[in-house]
Ligand SMILES: Nc1ncnc2c1ncn2[C@@H]1O[C@H](COP(=O)(O)OP(=O)(O)O)[C@@H](O)[C@H]1O
């Protein structure tokens with residue numbers, strides 16, 4: 001199939017540190033140019049590419065000649081601050097070979113948390129692509145503290161895919177795809193070539209990163225795949241060193257692990273709810289409310305809340321869990337924590353008399369809720 005006949009219009013390619021360094025301690029520019037060639041080829045065929053690149057910390061270590069530093073947050077930020085410049089310089093030089101400009105977006109979770117900033121970032125991505133410029137995204141590691149960071153580029157790339165309304169997310173790594181066990185520990189593990197549903201049994205197969213290069217391993221790649229496919233985006237996890245891997249993934253050739261998108265994707269605001277805000281608290285639902293919310297698509301009423309955890313204001317995004325602690329949904333609350341503590345377990349009719357005001361019976365309205 002020719003690239004111009006492809007179903008995909010916009011693709012996010014995520015390159016892990018493991019791919020960019022080819023397992024070494026330095027950026028493998030020879031391989032990066034090959035990846036740039038494949039992406040440039042897509043752009044030429046009219047398929048827009050957004051690159052989500054890791055490697056800032058590795059590039060910083062290389063540039064500073066492998067300093068011996070204690071493993072602290074500040075030192076990682078130092079390495080990222082040095083390395084991000086080197087990384088974007090490398091990419092801009094490599095894409096220039098193919099006559100392409102690049103534009104850098106350094107994001108943190110805080111940029112996605114606020115819907116207005118989220119929409120701003122989306123406008124920037126669209127503007128770059130409209131001018132045939134490749135957006136290059138990384139986390140703004142140099143300023144991101146634990147509270148405001150996404151934390152790993154798998155999740156960041158899924159959020160970028162939602163942000164720019166991509167139709168394919170390609171996660172390239174040092175393994176051929178998702179295996180039924182970590183191939184580093186189980187050499188006889190088998191590649192899973194197709195995934196139609198991400199459930200707890202699949203999550204159990206996906207381990208962390210043990211190479212010392214990447215962050216999160218397959219576990220974060222599965223989280224990313226789950227977010228993307230709920231938004232109607234297909235996902236491929238494959239080896240960044242497989243010949244012509246990007247071209248093959250976009251051509252729908254069998255490569256790595258393919259995740260189908262779900263058929264009725266979430267609408268845009270719910271996509272943001274799923275991927276944008278950090279949750280600030282937890283509502284524990286009794287059995288009746290858990291069933292009403294998950295089985296019948298109902299809003300959450302005060303009567304069904306058995307506990308409230310955390311300090312939060314009205315408008316915060318919360319986790320909704322059942323009494324065993326299983327996360328059922330995330331959603332935006334119409335009442336702050338102080339009020340909820342007073343009305344939890346009470347009938348909707350009592351809200352006004354208990355609080356002296358009433359924002360309505362729905363504590364988390366079903367339009368402000370995403371089931372997980
Ligand atoms: N079920 C699995 N299938 C494949 N790889 C797995 C699995 N579980 C854990 N892994 C680990 O995930 C690693 C890839 O993730 P990571 O090290 O974070 O790389 P990257 O830099 O590409 O994000 C692999 O090297 C592998 O050891």
Ligand SMILES: N[C@@H](CCC(=O)OP(=O)(O)O)C(=O)O
Nearest residue numbers: 017055056057152153214215
């Ligand atoms: N933002 C960090 C990478 C974080 C990360 O998730 O790394 P990886 O697992 O290699 O994709 C960096 O540029 O070094």
